[in-house]
Amino acid sequence: MATVNFRLRSKANKNVSIKVYLSLERGNVIELNTGFTINPKDWSKDTDRPKQNNTENKLIFNNLKKLESFLYNNLNTDLGNSILIDTFWLDSKIVDCFDRVVTTDTGLLINHTQSIIDNANTRKIRTNGGFKIGLSKSTIKNYTLFKNIIKEYQTVTKKQIRFIEISKPFADKFTNWLINSKEYSNNYAGKQLEILKTVCIDAEKHEIKINPYSKVIQHFRESDKDRYIQTLSFEELEQIKNTDYSDLEQLKEFKKTNPELTKNLSLTPETLDNARNWILISCEIGQRGGDLLKITNENIRYKGGNMYLDIIQQKTNKSVTIGIIAPHVIEIIENNLPKEIPHQKLNEYSKVVCKMAGIIEVVKGTKLNTETNRKELGNYPKYELIASHCFRRSFASNYYKKIPTAVLIGITGHSKESLFLTYINKREDKDANADLFMKFYEDINKDKKPEMKLIKNGTND
Known part of the structure; x- marks a missing residue:
C-alpha cells in the first residue's frame, strides 16, 4: 500500500526544505521538495510534522495535511487508470495542489505554448488585407488540445520537452506515438505536427533557441483517395425541402423507433422546420457553421x-457578400428566418431531418465511435x-464547374484554388477550364456581327 510522509534532510540551525516522500512498494520511494521550509527546532520527530507552536508553523502543518490528502486522492484515481507514478507525476501534483505558478523556462515547449494561449487576444495574425489582432476561439482550442497532448507525452517519456531537443528522431517518435499508441487519425496526428512546427x-x-530541424517538420493529411466527404445533391436538397415534418403521430413513432438518433432532442414540427431551413440556407450560401448560425x-x-x-x-475576418437568388431560400429568409441553435444541436437535428427525408443510401465514410x-x-x-460542415461542401460541390471557381472562392473565402479543390476533393481539370473559357468567349461574342474580309487571290484582277 502506498504511503505519504514528510521529513527533513538537515539539522542545521536555519530554515531547511521539507521533503515529501511517496513509498509505493519496498525499495520504490520517490522524494521531492514540498516548497515549504522550517527550522529543525520547530519540527516534531514524533509526528514528522511541524510543531504547532506559532501561527506560521500551524499554516505549514495545514498545508502539509492538505498535500497528503491531495496525493492520496490522486493516487487512488491514477493507479486505477494505470498512470505511471514517478517523480514527474509527484512534481506535477505538488504544483496542482497549491495552484503554483511555475517559474517560466522559456526553453520548454509547453511553457511557450501556454504563453501563446495566455496572449491570444493581443497576437497579430497576418491576413490577406494586412493584420488582425487576436486568435480565434477555434485556434485557441487547438493550442490548448495540443498542450494537453504534449503534457501526456511528457508523462510517457518522463521528460519535459525542450525546443533544442525537437529533432528528426524526436518528431519520428512523437508521430509514432500519436498514430500507433493514441490511434489518432492521420489528419489529427498531422495537425499536431503542424502546430508543433508553428510553435x-x-x-x-x-529569441528562444530551437533545433533547426523543427522549422522543417513535415506534417501530413489524408491522401485524396483516403478522404471521404459527404455532400447533399440538389436532388437530395429537394427531398428535404418537400418533406412534411408536421405529422405529430409520425414524429412520435419516429422517436420511438430511433431512440439513439433522437436522444435529448425535442422532436416537434417547429424544431425540425428550423433545422431544415438552416440546411437549405447553408447549402446555398457556402458559409461555415459558426457564421451561418449568427445570421440575422x-x-x-x-x-x-x-x-x-x-x-x-x-x-x-474576410468580408463576404453572397447574392441570394434561389426562390425557396429568399422565402425562408423573408418569412421564416430560422432561430439560432447550438452548433452541435444543428448537427443532431440534421441527421433526423435527413433520415426522415429518405437520405438513407449506404455510403463509405468515417464516423465517431463514442466508446x-x-x-x-x-x-x-x-x-x-x-453534419453542418457538409452543407458548405455541398454548396461548393454542387456549383463547381457550373459557376467560375474564382466566384465560388470569393463566397467560401478560401485563399486559393488549390485549397478549394482539396476541400471538395477534386483535382484541377484543365480541359474543363479550357471548355469554360470557350463557353464564356462564345457568350461574349454571340451578338457580334460577322465581319467580311477581303481575301487576295494573288492576281491584279
Whole structure:
C-alpha cells in the first residue's frame, strides 16, 4: 500500500526544505521538495510534522495535511487508470495542489505554448488585407488540445520537452506515438505536427533557441483517395425541402423507433422546420457553421430588387457578400428566418431531418465511435454522416464547374484554388477550364456581327 510522509534532510540551525516522500512498494520511494521550509527546532520527530507552536508553523502543518490528502486522492484515481507514478507525476501534483505558478523556462515547449494561449487576444495574425489582432476561439482550442497532448507525452517519456531537443528522431517518435499508441487519425496526428512546427517557429521569433530541424517538420493529411466527404445533391436538397415534418403521430413513432438518433432532442414540427431551413440556407450560401448560425436580418440588404447577404467570416475576418437568388431560400429568409441553435444541436437535428427525408443510401465514410472516441472508416447510412460542415461542401460541390471557381472562392473565402479543390476533393481539370473559357468567349461574342474580309487571290484582277 502506498504511503505519504514528510521529513527533513538537515539539522542545521536555519530554515531547511521539507521533503515529501511517496513509498509505493519496498525499495520504490520517490522524494521531492514540498516548497515549504522550517527550522529543525520547530519540527516534531514524533509526528514528522511541524510543531504547532506559532501561527506560521500551524499554516505549514495545514498545508502539509492538505498535500497528503491531495496525493492520496490522486493516487487512488491514477493507479486505477494505470498512470505511471514517478517523480514527474509527484512534481506535477505538488504544483496542482497549491495552484503554483511555475517559474517560466522559456526553453520548454509547453511553457511557450501556454504563453501563446495566455496572449491570444493581443497576437497579430497576418491576413490577406494586412493584420488582425487576436486568435480565434477555434485556434485557441487547438493550442490548448495540443498542450494537453504534449503534457501526456511528457508523462510517457518522463521528460519535459525542450525546443533544442525537437529533432528528426524526436518528431519520428512523437508521430509514432500519436498514430500507433493514441490511434489518432492521420489528419489529427498531422495537425499536431503542424502546430508543433508553428510553435517552434514562433519561439524562434521570440529569441528562444530551437533545433533547426523543427522549422522543417513535415506534417501530413489524408491522401485524396483516403478522404471521404459527404455532400447533399440538389436532388437530395429537394427531398428535404418537400418533406412534411408536421405529422405529430409520425414524429412520435419516429422517436420511438430511433431512440439513439433522437436522444435529448425535442422532436416537434417547429424544431425540425428550423433545422431544415438552416440546411437549405447553408447549402446555398457556402458559409461555415459558426457564421451561418449568427445570421440575422441585419445581414440582409437589397439593391435593385436583388437580395444580398453580407458576412464577416469569424475564422478569416474576410468580408463576404453572397447574392441570394434561389426562390425557396429568399422565402425562408423573408418569412421564416430560422432561430439560432447550438452548433452541435444543428448537427443532431440534421441527421433526423435527413433520415426522415429518405437520405438513407449506404455510403463509405468515417464516423465517431463514442466508446473509443476515434473516427472509424466504414459503410453507413448517409444521414448518419451528415453534419453542418457538409452543407458548405455541398454548396461548393454542387456549383463547381457550373459557376467560375474564382466566384465560388470569393463566397467560401478560401485563399486559393488549390485549397478549394482539396476541400471538395477534386483535382484541377484543365480541359474543363479550357471548355469554360470557350463557353464564356462564345457568350461574349454571340451578338457580334460577322465581319467580311477581303481575301487576295494573288492576281491584279
